[in-house]
Amino acid sequence: MKRWNVAITGFGGVGRAVADLMLARRARYAERYGADIRLTGVRRSRTASVDPNGLAPGDWDAGVPAGDDFLDTAQAHVLIEAGPSDFRTGGPGYGYMKAALSAGLHVVAISKGALVHDGPGLRALAARHGARLKISGAAGAALPTIDLIQHNLAGCHILSIEGVLNATSNHLLTEMMDRDVNLADALTRAQDAGFAEFDPRLDVEGWDAASKLLILLNFGLGASLTMADLSVGGIQHVTPADIHGWRAAGLSPRLVAHVAWTDGTLRAGVELRTYPATDPFALVRGTTKAIRIVTDAMGEIVATSHAAEPGATAAAALKDLEHILAAG
Template sequence: MQTCRVAIAGFGRVGRATASMLLARRERYRDLYGTEVALVAVVGSRAGLIDQDGIAEARFADLEAGVSGPDVIAASGADVVIDAGPSDHRTGGPGLAYLIQALAAGHDAIAISKGALVHSGAALMETARATGAMLKVSGASGAALPTIDLIEHSLKGAAILGLEGILNATTNYLLDAMMARGIELSDALAEAQAGGFAERDPRGDVEGWDTASKLVILANFGLGAPLAIDDVRVGGMEAVTSAEIAGWRRDGRVPKLVGRLSREGETWRAAVGIETYCADDPFARVPGKTKAIRIATDTMGEIVALGCGEEPVATAAAALKDLEHILAARRRARGT
């Protein structure tokens, strides 16, 4: 029985959900991959735990002050590092330091946080190639919505001509509420925040930056297109008025905040903004908290996928899907 030691950097709602789900699936990992998975470290911004014999869920409430930072992860002997911390595309932190350290040491890494991938995606991929480590990014590029996996596996061999996506569930929920009930953005946002669905600071969502970050990740990691965040033309929904909503409803159009990657020869263009769709378009029928992606190909036609899952469980599940890809690859490498 092989052993895989996992460390989680970032221990908020998503990090804790990932840790709990990982421990609950240990028997699955033994049965399917012949691997004993041990959670050897969890670290937040100021506290954490480290135990090379494995951490049980009962200990999550007893984080130790000062147990934090990349050095703690390195000392844990982790074979796989999961970055589940906060996201900052301007600096890449705090996840960038954890990912660089893991990949440089030849350890596999799973990114849930988008910031490091947007800030330094090319450098992280190059480090992974140089050391032979695997870097997986499902949780950062759509979570329950299959995006990277769809491109890498289901559309293997086809040329991607372009894609568009409703990649932010919060903005889709807000626009859906505004259209269905004719309420103002401020009222829809207050409802979403009261329900714990929208962030206390929603600017990253409503101004389009979360969608832009996901486009950059899809471009770099899915399409091999070297786009930076500054290459994306970014618009949001903060200026949508009740008059516009009424006009779209009258005209039978449905607004969505959409991220789009368009191919012009060998060049890729990226944009985020409000687009409207006729009522019979699949995107017009994407409700509430659901996300969607539509990919145009040369040989497989047009592919549409929808995904909706409760957070933080959906994002945790996407990260652990990546872990299963890693465990499967390791088993193939062992020839067992």
């Protein structure tokens, strides 16, 4: 039985969901991979809880002031980064991930900020130190995106990608079409129901979808792009007249992250597109997410996902953990 110590940085709803599900699956990890999984450290913004022998759920909130030696005192082999995202600086997660990868620790990234800020740099750092950097939770969570590109379609040439990658914007568009309400009213209802953030600009203006797209480009397709290389639009300018026109024409609006190659030049961004009822994306309603990839040899592949958060993101992160365990 091989011992694996796991540390989690960022211990909000997603981090706690990861911890709960991971400890509930300890017998599974032991049976499938011969792995003795221990949660040896959790770090919040100012405090941390650490026990190299493994934390029990009752120990999680009994924290002490956090120091810079968190990963060392947790004796971690794997870091799961679930903190808040800051796309401009990488946020605290960037520092944690750089420290972990530099020490040869494997990293499972859930927060997107560090990957958007310096994805190519983190990718190179992982390769240099023989560490694995897994990103499913940051690139669509339950929706299979990065694995689809890296594994399922490895024998193909990808011609184009379209993705409904932001559940909040898709929910808002569905509400506007179904209930004949404006964006402000749909947003208020979504915030009251917990579907939208208090500050929804990252979702509504397309930046969250653009972040996921950038991660897919840099990690799935080996690009080295920045946000400045993408054209980014949102749904903030949709009017009731737009809604009425689309409904009359039998069209469904979707905020779509897209990639295509024109004369060998990659063009990528986020924009609002409309689809007829015969198109699979017309069926992607509410908080459902979807991706469509067109390839040379396998044709068109469409995947969709409708799963409750934060459990879906936690499960995606633990899928990455199982890939690490399987590789030894």
